[in-house]
Amino acid sequence: MHFIRQIIADDLRTGKHGGTVTTRFPPEPNGYLHIGHAKAICLDFGMALENNGTCHLRMDDTNPVKEDIEYTESIKEDVRWLGFDWGEHFYHASDYFEQMYDLACDLIREGKAYVCELTSAQWTDYRGIPTQPGKESPWRNRTPAENLDLFQRMRAGEFPDGAKVLRAKIDMASPNLHMRDPVLYRILHAPHPHAGDKWCIYPMYDYAHPIEDAIEKITHSLCTLEFEVHRPLYDWVIQNCHLFPSRQIEFARLSLTYTVMSKRKLLELVQNNLVNGWDDPRLPTLSGLRRRGVPPAAIRDFCERVGITKYDSLTDVALLDHCIRDHLNRTAPRTMAVLDPLRVIIENPADLPPAITGTRNPEDPDAGERTIPISPELLIEREDFSENPPPKYFRLSPGATVRIRNAGFLTCTSTEKDANGNLTAVRATFTPMDAKLKVKATIHWVSAAHAKPVQVRLYDRLFTIPEPDADKDTDFKTHLNPHSLQTITAHVEPDLLNAQSGDTFQFERLGYFTADPDSQPNAPVFNRTTPLKDSWKPA
RNA sequence: UGCCCGAUGGUGUAACGGUAGCACAUCAGACUCUGGAUCUGUGAGUCUAGGUUCAAAUCCUAGUCGGGCAACCA
Numbered sequence: 001m002h003f004i005r006q007i008i009a010d011d012l013r014t015g016k017h018g019g020t021v022t023t024r025f026p027p028e029p030n031g032y033l034h035i036g037h038a039k040a041i042c043l044d045f046g047m048a049l050e051n052n053g054t055c056h057l058r059m060d061d062t063n064p065v066k067e068d069i070e071y072t073e074s075i076k077e078d079v080r081w082l083g084f085d086w087g088e089h090f091y092h093a094s095d096y097f098e099q100m101y102d103l104a105c106d107l108i109r110e111g112k113a114y115v116c117e118l119t120s121a122q123w124t125d126y127r128g129i130p131t132q133p134g135k136e137s138p139w140r141n142r143t144p145a146e147n148l149d150l151f152q153r154m155r156a157g158e159f160p161d162g163a164k165v166l167r168a169k170i171d172m173a174s175p176n177l178h179m180r181d182p183v184l185y186r187i188l189h190a191p192h193p194h195a196g197d198k199w200c201i202y203p204m205y206d207y208a209h210p211i212e213d214a215i216e217k218i219t220h221s222l223c224t225l226e227f228e229v230h231r232p233l234y235d236w237v238i239q240n241c242h243l244f245p246s247r248q249i250e251f252a253r254l255s256l257t258y259t260v261m262s263k264r265k266l267l268e269l270v271q272n273n274l275v276n277g278w279d280d281p282r283l284p285t286l287s288g289l290r291r292r293g294v295p296p297a298a299i300r301d302f303c304e305r306v307g308i309t310k311y312d313s314l315t316d317v318a319l320l321d322h323c324i325r326d327h328l329n330r331t332a333p334r335t336m337a338v339l340d341p342l343r344v345i346i347e348n349p350a351d352l353p354p355a356i357t358g359t360r361n362p363e364d365p366d367a368g369e370r371t372i373p374i375s376p377e378l379l380i381e382r383e384d385f386s387e388n389p390p391p392k393y394f395r396l397s398p399g400a401t402v403r404i405r406n407a408g409f410l411t412c413t414s415t416e417k418d419a420n421g422n423l424t425a426v427r428a429t430f431t432p433m434d435a436k437l438k439v440k441a442t443i444h445w446v447s448a449a450h451a452k453p454v455q456v457r458l459y460d461r462l463f464t465i466p467e468p469d470a471d472k473d474t475d476f477k478t479h480l481n482p483h484s485l486q487t488i489t490a491h492v493e494p495d496l497l498n499a500q501s502g503d504t505f506q507f508e509r510l511g512y513f514t515a516d517p518d519s520q521p522n523a524p525v526f527n528r529t530t531p532l533k534d535s536w537k538p539a
Numbered sequence: 540u541g542c543c544c545g546a547u548g549g550u551g552u553a554a555c556g557g558u559a560g561c562a563c564a565u566c567a568g569a570c571u572c573u574g575g576a577u578c579u580g581u582g583a584g585u586c587u588a589g590g591u592u593c594a595a596a597u598c599c600u601a602g603u604c605g606g607g608c609a610a611c612c613a
Contacts, residue, residue: 001553028613063612120611129609131541165611175542177609186611205613229543229608250544252606257550305562307552309545312606316550319563329576336573363576394574403572433572442572509573536574 002308004249008047008220017219021053024218025079026060026093026209029071029193031263033078035284035299035320039254042303044222045084056216057086061094062208064192072194078286082296093212094195100203100211101155103241104166104184108147112240113184114140115150116167126172127180133173134180140169154187157200161187168207170236178233182206210234214243221246224253225310254306255314257466259284260476265469274480275462281516281527282462282484292459293504293514293529298327314467324530328504328512333360333367336405336444337492337507339456341379343425343448347413349376351430358406361506372406372493375449379491380404381509384443385426387415390538394441396426403442405508408433444508451491455525456513458486490526499524506532 001009012019025044027037048055057079061067079086107113116139118126128134142150147166154164166185174180184207191197203211213221221234228250238245255261260269261284269275269283278285281292289299302323306315336358346352356374360367380396389397396402401411409431416425431437461481468479496505499515501524507513511531518525 001555006555026613030613060613066612123611124609127609129541133541134609162611177542180609183611188611202611204611209613225544226607227613231543252545305551309552311545311552313551316563319551322563325575334573359572362573392574405572407572439572441574444573506573506575509575511575532573532575534574 003310004043004047004220004222004251004308005050007249008051011219012051017217020219021048021051022056022217022219023048023053023222024056024058024213024216026058026212027075028060028063028067029075030063030066030068031071031267032278033075033286034261034266035256035286035289035302036254036261037078038082038286038299039303039306040222040224041079041082041084042300043251043308045086046304047220047222053219054089055084055086056089056091056218058091058093058212058216059194060205060209060212061092061192061194062203062205063188064190064195064202065188067193069193074287078290081290082286083300089216091212091216092194093208094192096208096212096215097195097199097203099215100208101201103211104151104203104207105148107168107184107240108151108166109144110240111144111169113166113168114142114147115154115164116140116181117164119162127177128172130175130177136172137167137181140181151185154185154201155199157189159187161189163187166201168233168236168240170233176229176232178206178230179236182233206230206233207237210237210246210248211241211243213246213248214238214241217244218246221248223248223250225250225312250310251308252310252312254303255312256284256320257314257317258461258463258468259317260463260469262469265476268477269462272477274477281457281459291514291516292527293502293512294324295327295331295504298323301327317461321530325512325533328506328529330363331361332504332506332512333370334358334362334508335370335493335496335505336372336446337454337456337490337496337510337513338379338381338444338446338451339458339488339490339510340382341491342382342385342423344378344380344410344445345416345425345427346376346378346410346430347427348429351432352376353407353432356407370493370495373447373450374407375447377448378404378410378445379448379451380426380443380445385412385423387423393538394439395443396428401431401437401439403437403439405442405444407445409435409437409439444510446491446493448491450494452494452497453489454492454496454523456488456490456528457516457526458488458528460484460486497522497524499526504529 023044045055116137165183167181170179185201189200234248279287279291356372384395386397410428414427463479464481469476501517504514512529513526516525
């Protein structure tokens, strides 16, 4: 039971808001969503869902110069993909601009806001510093009538950008800088991506957000920790504008090892072509995770396991990987693929069965079976053969017998080498499965005659250290992992040619692989979603 | 050195004054037609110092350490 669940439970018990719960996820449409947003989305929608409430999706579009309508669609797509439904409740903060303006006029009439003509540079001086109180603006005591006139003319476009702002009249001596006459409105002669060219003054977040929440009767306005110091201002707006008493509650944002989460840094990676776009499978963006093949259910599970606190934590990506495997293990059909092939020549081909049957998914009896072709020449993983095996090496080695998945057993009789002494093939005899030999390992394989070559992209963590952006004096990009993407040609069961973009398979003993959108008919491209755990290590 | 917030095994969390538990990671074993999965087990924790109390991770005070706040960003 995390603290926000607790607060909501208490509110429900005391009958606050008539026992209703309404939350909202309010992204600014100025970038792509990442797994940190997923934590917020799961919380916002989750709290509503759990309590028979409603969660709104709202574009917090109060700054037209930073925002673009193109982001709105990707945000909607990502939220939907994650598995949440806002129903009718899709809103834009900019749809409330008229109400915000009226409320500002009321504040002016009540002497609680004034038009200030100090430049932002001058204001730096007036505002003061945390340890010292600020000074009052010379424009602080204009009459409501004068302020109202000026504010109306600001809206009418009589003044250039930056010439004037509307400020709340609060307390220039407040130890909380946000309460020292904060800006409510600034002049921005810029068209708005959603509201069009109706406005040239735009409300600031601190003023707009509580109004948006109140208009929508949000009961629990959940946001991240950095807004904690803004809460007194949030409450001030609610109170002084006489609004629905939405309550802001802050929780810690998600940090993950071996990646970066800030929009700025992600943008930097994309713009410098250090990754291939916003949906690069190495990125923690939702579009990247989707492309990598991460199931949304795994992300939801992960977000639940991470929990909600006010402690600034750093979550190990291993937990995300675990959630991904946990889900895929139950759902992904099995197949065999060889990434780094070594030829095996079977010396007794007459003993080979005509075809092999394999289970699609041992974890799911309903998944059925598949037919696997076999021929006298097989491809196995180079790693699965060792000429001089280390202790406890259970795979193929001269004279040793190993099971080959679904088919039978192989006993290595000899090796073939080229002029330079490099291993080129292994010769082996085949023993049918009925023999039930006691062996300690099973290796995967494909029939050389039937295997199809496909492109496989092996992704690894994007950075080499757990906290690439921990040191402020070092560019986080210096910690990029040069081997985060390796593209190879793998040899797969012929069936796999039918894979459609988004299909995920377990390549047995290797990992989970998902067909990329780059896939063409009969030419799928696979992304490694995550490797399987491998407890083998040489002694 | 102003204000706000926080601190529980390696990591993430639970315990609402009454036996510090769970998960991931680690290591060991069992089982297995994936050295996967599954199962079992091991090790490891309440920041410090005072106080309140029969009893403190929990309440109080101080300190230490960490984070946030001085955009006409959100």
